[in-house]
Amino acid sequence: MDDVQKLIRRHQSITKASTAFIYAILVSIAMNFFWTPGHIYSSGITGLAQLLTTVSSQTMPVTISTALGLLVLNIPLFFVAWKNIGRNFTIFTIISVVLASIMIKSLNPIHLTTDPIICAIFGGAVNGFGTGTALKNGISTGGLDILGIVIRRKTGKSIGTINIIFNMFIVVAAGFEYGWPYAFYSVIGLVVNARVMDMVYTRQQRMQVMIITDRPKTVIDSVQNHIRRGITIVHDAEGAYHHDTKTILFTVISRYEMSELEEAMEESDPKAFVSISDTVKILGHFYEPKL
Incomplete structure (x- = not known):
């Protein structure tokens, strides 16, 4: 090792x-x-x-x-x-x-x-x-x-x-x-x-990610295996079309980590709905790898 x-x-x-x-x-x-x-x-x-x-x-x-x-x-x-x-x-x-x-x-x-x-x-x-x-x-x-x-x-x-x-x-x-x-x-x-x-250099650009999925545990495990990021879970969301139960996951990543997020979603739930938007400001702790 x-x-x-x-x-x-x-x-x-x-x-x-x-x-x-x-x-x-x-x-x-x-x-x-x-x-x-x-x-x-x-x-x-x-x-x-x-x-x-x-x-x-x-x-x-x-x-x-x-x-x-x-x-x-x-x-x-x-x-x-x-x-x-x-x-x-x-x-x-x-x-x-x-x-x-x-x-x-x-x-x-x-x-x-x-x-x-x-x-x-x-x-x-x-x-x-x-x-x-x-x-x-x-x-x-x-x-x-x-x-x-x-x-x-x-x-x-x-x-x-x-x-x-x-x-x-x-x-x-x-x-x-x-x-x-x-x-x-x-x-x-x-x-x-x-x-x-x-x-x-995209490491300093922050992006908010919202994931709507019916396989939350699989998605969370996959994302955190690829990226060192915390995830907030919102249970018991309801889809307006089929009225089925969904879970909403929120996290913030750097643009540099976008490809790893895409890979994690493809592995865990390719049918999940993922919305990504630029983040203007973050208050609180955001992990940055040490140089």
């Missing part, structure tokens, strides 16, 4: 390391092929590293590269992650950030276009896909991801406000440096980045 667990852990580590490498390639493509030629700033610590490069090139004898700035700015956050989140999480975060810095520095850009709208859209899409893929596979890309996890664990609140303020600072800096049209182009890139990331 120990050998099997070691094999599983080794496979997970290889998957995470491979994902970190893929993310590094994608963020370097976004940076070197789109953002830099189009004078577009990214979000979060990456955008701050770009800003540091711009300021240092104008005010200092030595220019601090975006690759170096990205690594240096993340170092204090590595200590925060090590202390508050965990060793394994921090190690793979360091790997992803170091690989990203190396790839940004070493990948030779190919001149595609300097059109700011194209650069904003495609840079945001490429980076959003890379970041979403990393988060989906249980690794962080550093930066505000770390603060978001720590704040959510300690207070139950999201980092949304901090994200907005931080990114507004980046956008205003883009406006002062390249002109206000470029600030709005950067906003386009931020929106595209966020939308693509949400399409790929």
Whole structure:
């Protein structure tokens, strides 16, 4: 049994390391092929590293590269992650950030276009896909991801406000440096980045599930074998058409778990009526697997 667990852990580590490498390639493509030629700033610590490069090139004898700035700015956050989140999480975060810095520095850009709208859209899409893929596979890309996890664990609140303020600072800096049209182009890139990331990383999207069945025990056993979720049972519901007795089951899942829910329902009661809707807000405990 120990050998099997070691094999599983080794496979997970290889998957995470491979994902970190893929993310590094994608963020370097976004940076070197789109953002830099189009004078577009990214979000979060990456955008701050770009800003540091711009300021240092104008005010200092030595220019601090975006690759170096990205690594240096993340170092204090590595200590925060090590202390508050965990060793394994921090190690793979360091790997992803170091690989990203190396790839940004070493990948030779190919001149595609300097059109700011194209650069904003495609840079945001490429980076959003890379970041979403990393988060989906249980690794962080550093930066505000770390603060978001720590704040959510300690207070139950999201980092949304901090994200907005931080990114507004980046956008205003883009406006002062390249002109206000470029600030709005950067906003386009931020929106595209966020939308693509949400399409790929679905773990944080909550959905309410209502199941109407006449085989409640079988359905509950099957769902809980596939997904670690609590289920609320409403007995003695009545169908309006045949007036037969039904049971209503309620639960909340993440969009990431949708395929497992479908598999569980197919196994337990293919004829059950299942209604799924997006959840706007949850009060109370909702289990999230630890990273």
